[in-house]
Amino acid sequence: MSNAPSLALNGVHLEYPDGTGTINALDSVDLSVRPGQLAAIVGPSGSGKSSLLAVASTLIRPDSGSVGIGGVDVTRLSERARAALRREKLGIVFQQPNLLASLNAVEQLLISAQLRGESAKTARQRAIGLLDLVGLADCAGKRPHQLSGGQRQRVNIARALIGAPDVLLVDEPTAALDHERGAAIMRLLRKVTDEFQVAAVMVTHDIEFAALADSTAEMRDGRLTALAAA
Numbered sequence: 704m705s706n707a708p709s710l711a712l713n714g715v716h717l718e719y720p721d722g723t724g725t726i727n728a729l730d731s732v733d734l735s736v737r738p739g740q741l742a743a744i745v746g747p748s749g750s751g752k753s754s755l756l757a758v759a760s761t762l763i764r765p766d767s768g769s770v771g772i773g774g775v776d777v778t779r780l781s782e783r784a785r786a787a788l789r790r791e792k793l794g795i796v797f798q799q800p801n802l803l804a805s806l807n808a809v810e811q812l813l814i815s816a817q818l819r820g821e822s823a824k825t826a827r828q829r830a831i832g833l834l835d836l837v838g839l840a841d842c843a844g845k846r847p848h849q850l851s852g853g854q855r856q857r858v859n860i861a862r863a864l865i866g867a868p869d870v871l872l873v874d875e876p877t878a879a880l881d882h883e884r885g886a887a888i889m890r891l892l893r894k895v896t897d898e899f900q901v902a903a904v905m906v907t908h909d910i911e912f913a914a915l916a917d918s919t920a921e922m923r924d925g926r927l928t929a930l931a932a933a
């Protein structure tokens with residue numbers, strides 16, 4: 704395992720306007736995640752977890768502080784360069800899978816791969832391999848309505864991995880699932896973090912699921928505090 708962090712937030716500050724004042728959505732946040740490390744972020748609603756993911760995913764530029772991805776401070780990059788970096792280095796798993804209703808599982812992955820300019824043949828092989836890895840070898844031809852909630856979330860995870868990202872950002876992956884399916888998704892995230900050696904950050908409401916992570920930090924009023932270290 705390399706010791707250099709793939710994702711490094713340092714002194715990140717983000718404010719939103721709030722009436723006549725401002726809200727500190729992120730207040731001096733530091734976070735460092737190495738390849739193969741799964742970092743869990745827990746915290747109450749409104750504490751800043753989504754803001755943290757938005758900044759780490761380069762979708763929002765913080766007011767101050769640095770966001771390093773693969774050693775590059777992305778806060779200094781143009782919007783165009785950040786979009787390219789998102790395609791090349793980041794995999795994002797949103798809370799809701801947002802799959803396209805008319806496409807089967809393998810096609811959901813192919814769209815992402817082809818956006819990255821991969822050849823159709825290579826992309827198909829990789830997509831089928833990934834579906835196998837997430838436990839959906841028999842579901843490649845199924846469309847979203849033919850899949851369970853847990854299976855749709857597995858497609859979501861496989862789609863985020865198709866570009867071989869260095870950093871995987873995961874927002875409440877178990878929110879819409881019962882406990883058993885949620886636990887299975889957590890085990891899958893642990894497995895893909897190890898297998899792909901991604902630096903993974905997962906936001907979760909469920910502290911119990913954080914047990915599979917290498918580190919857990921709590922967000923409260925925009926401040927991030929480590930609860931347990933690897």
Ligand SMILES: Nc1ncnc2c1ncn2[C@@H]1O[C@H](COP(=O)(O)OP(=O)(O)OP(=O)(O)O)[C@@H](O)[C@H]1O
Nearest residue numbers: 719720726728746747748749750751752753754755
């Ligand atoms: N676009 C926005 N404009 C103004 N305030 C915002 C905006 N987005 C978030 N906030 C505020 O910033 C703070 C942090 O919100 P954030 O969504 O990051 O928290 P969260 O921990 O992800 O909450 P949840 O679990 O409910 O999604 C909250 O006080 C929220 O009301």
